[in-house]
Amino acid sequence: MYEYRFYNTISTKPSSIYDENAKTIGTITKKYSNPLQKVLDILLKGRYFVNYELESKDHQVVFKSKKEPNPFKRRQYYINYNKDNTDYYVHLEDKKNFGVGQYTTFQFNKETYELEQSFTDWAKITKNGVILAEWKSNLKPPFKAYFNLTDQEYEDKMLFFIGIFHTYLHAA
Template sequence: MKCYHYTWRTTYSTKPSEIFNENNEILGTINKYYPNVFCRIIDALCFEGKYFVEYRIHSSDKLIFKAKANLNPFKKRQYKIDYYGNNKHDELLLVDKKLFDIVEVTDFEFEGKTYHLKKAPLQWAKLTVNNQLIAEWHIPIKPPFKCRLKLHDLNYESKVLFLIGIFHTYLEGV
């Protein structure tokens, strides 16, 4: 098992947060992004920083991950993901699957596999494939606000920034 961490920023902040591995080496940065100042002001004043949701993860000044919320108010919460890893571009869609439950649940297809993400209140979020635990993610409810990722399947070590992006987008982009 390997562990990674980064500082959680408020929903209004666009300041990058560095992502560290267990040896405190920087793997990349994550930040909230606004296409223009107008969107940022409207989001802050009217929507508590939760409407124009777009996150970006960079590694060595290279864009690795981009997530953007679908802004259709008549659809369930969903995010379009662009992943630029392993010299190729993958697109996927994260759609909220819960109905009237407080448990966060979604499924998505990536590289021919179906991933299942689930987070119950006060528990670590879990990402599984075929009931095999890949990773867990957690943000504490009191300071210090350090997001943590435990990578259980080391076959996904090259995709750790992708996994952090999925967890952060779906669970913090609410």
């Protein structure tokens, strides 16, 4: 089980991600392109400019996300993930029509994944019906997110999954 403390949706303070032995495996930080964006985001309650970066424990940026700024489109994010000097691009788009919870699918490395969260349960990333990872955040202080990698074959994609969960669900 991995965990990290997160702050409000406009905070740019880095959050360290810890493993079960309390060792840092990376950090996640909200980014703004310029000070005007931050001021606008404060007025819009931190939901408009959703740009995150994840760094590995070696301080290498491995994950960048950016929200589509058009308010008339469905909620969308553009992800750039770098693993072993290879760039991967992922597009997340809200697929939920009605109901409670969150749902999207995305393509990564020519495979289709699903991200789903019901109202009270852990969010899950699945592939072909198999749960690969789970994520949950608590909504009372201290604000923390918990991550569980259920399929150890995907250990090398752990920061990618954390970034997907945080980007899609933290600012939802």
